[in-house]
Amino acid sequence: MQVPATVVVDVGDVPVALSTGDAALATVLQRRFHRFLTSSTAPAFHFDITVIPDEAAENADGDRDEDLQVRAEGGLWRLRRGDFRAEWDPETRRGWIRQRLSPYAADSVLRIVHTLLLSRARGFLLHASSVVRNGKAFLFTGPSGAGKTTIARLAPADAVVLTDEISYVRRVGGRYIAYGTPFAGELSDSGEPVSAPVAAVFGLAWAPDPSHERLAEAAAVQMLMRNILFFASDPALTGHLLETACDFAGAVPAFRLAFAPDARVWSTIS
Amino acid sequence: MSDVFFTRADKLAARKVAGEIVILRADDSSLYVLNPVASAVWEAADGRTPLDAVVRDVICRDYDVDAETALRDATELLAALSAQGLLRTSDQPLPAADQAPPHGAGA
Numbered sequence A: 001m002q003v004p005a006t007v008v009v010d011v012g013d014v015p016v017a018l019s020t021g022d023a024a025l026a027t028v029l030q031r032r033f034h035r036f037l038t039s040s041t042a043p044a045f046h047f048d049i050t051v052i053p054d055e056a057a058e059n060a061d062g063d064r065d066e067d068l069q070v071r072a073e074g075g076l077w078r079l080r081r082g083d084f085r086a087e088w089d090p091e092t093r094r095g096w097i098r099q100r101l102s103p104y105a106a107d108s109v110l111r112i113v114h115t116l117l118l119s120r121a122r123g124f125l126l127h128a129s130s131v132v133r134n135g136k137a138f139l140f141t142g143p144s145g146a147g148k149t150t151i152a153r154l155a156p157a158d159a160v161v162l163t164d165e166i167s168y169v170r171r172v173g174g175r176y177i178a179y180g181t182p183f184a185g186e187l188s189d190s191g192e193p194v195s196a197p198v199a200a201v202f203g204l205a206w207a208p209d210p211s212h213e214r215l216a217e218a219a220a221v222q223m224l225m226r227n228i229l230f231f232a233s234d235p236a237l238t239g240h241l242l243e244t245a246c247d248f249a250g251a252v253p254a255f256r257l258a259f260a261p262d263a264r265v266w267s268t269i270s
Numbered sequence B: 001m002s003d004v005f006f007t008r009a010d011k012l013a014a015r016k017v018a019g020e021i022v023i024l025r026a027d028d029s030s031l032y033v034l035n036p037v038a039s040a041v042w043e044a045a046d047g048r049t050p051l052d053a054v055v056r057d058v059i060c061r062d063y064d065v066d067a068e069t070a071l072r073d074a075t076e077l078l079a080a081l082s083a084q085g086l087l088r089t090s091d092q093p094l095p096a097a098d099q100a101p102p103h104g105a106g107a
Helices: A023-032 A054-061 A104-119 A148-153 A217-227 A235-251 A265-269 B036-043 B051-062 B067-083
Strands: A005-011 A014-020 A045-051 A069-073 A076-081 A084-089 A094-099 A123-133 A136-141 A160-163 A166-172 A175-179 A195-206 A211-214 A254-259 B005-008 B012-017 B020-025 B031-033 B087-090
Touching: A005 A023, A005 A104, A014 A023, A014 A104, A023 A045, A023 A104, A045 A084, A045 A104, A076 A104, A084 A104, A094 A104, A104 A123, A104 A166, A104 A235, A123 A148, A123 A217, A123 A235, A136 A148, A136 A166, A136 A175, A136 A217, A160 A166, A166 A235, A175 A235, A195 A217, A211 A265, A217 A235, A217 A254, A217 B012, A217 B020, A217 B031, A235 B012, A235 B020, A254 A265, B012 B036, B020 B036, B036 B051, B036 B067, B051 B067, B067 B087
Parallel strands: A014 A045, A045 A094, A136 A195, A195 A254
Antiparallel strands: A005 A014, A069 A076, A076 A084, A084 A094, A123 A136, A123 A160, A123 A166, A166 A175, A175 A195, A211 A254, B005 B087, B012 B020, B020 B031
């Protein structure tokens, strides 16, 4: 009999325990989240993970490429996608995941859980890279291909990359704080597990010469709402999210940043 | 012309940002930003005040526009916002929508 292994992943000071009796998955998860592992014995949430073979998943659940669905039913959150099924009870703070042997299902469940938690905690996950320099966090948002990863890679040597793909932002004590995340694309690496107050957010665009212009608050809200990760069409959560985006836009300056892929852009940012 | 009454649709979240109303639809996450005149119409959408009174008491008071032009523009605006599912209209007074006021997030 295999002894369950538990990996506790701490993002934004919220530790989530992932327990599995599958030694191969435990190793995969430890590698995936290695910078964000904690020894916390009191995680905020706990998931039990069962690994199912690809053939069984195909037979039992159908389409491997099924799109993500997130539904609230009877006080439970139910999540399903081609490569996993999951259920989560926010009251008991426990849930389960049935998934194939890969890091992506648990990674997706963690993203969804954090978006739901953050929506009630004046925070959000944003399609953005984020970089800390001189104690200040700078966010760079936009769709795929906008340059999020590029601008993070161009950061000066004294900068710390929190993430090159998914930024974690939460209001703490009257300020918005950006935290590092392990949420990376298939070809990129995890961010660093540090945090800093957000000094500015930039919407990215390509141009031969770097320049930036300040956005009005309503335009900043539009930019944020286009790029915030959100998976549930729940009216109350949607209201919380708009409230947070408007509050953030009133507290943090937002800019449209045009740049070419060279290091000059960082002189305009700092 | 008969009176036109209008109120905000359900399942919207709205917030005033630097003088402009930002509206988010809960069903498909569509986002709308209203200009100042449209924002004034939105804020007046209580289901009880007819459009011509809103034009006379709010728009003509705050903007340099004659009543006839303002009413024509406001009627077009109302049709556009209704077509987007943001407002409901009727020739009778309407109950207020199930949502928070524009300074807060609604459900």
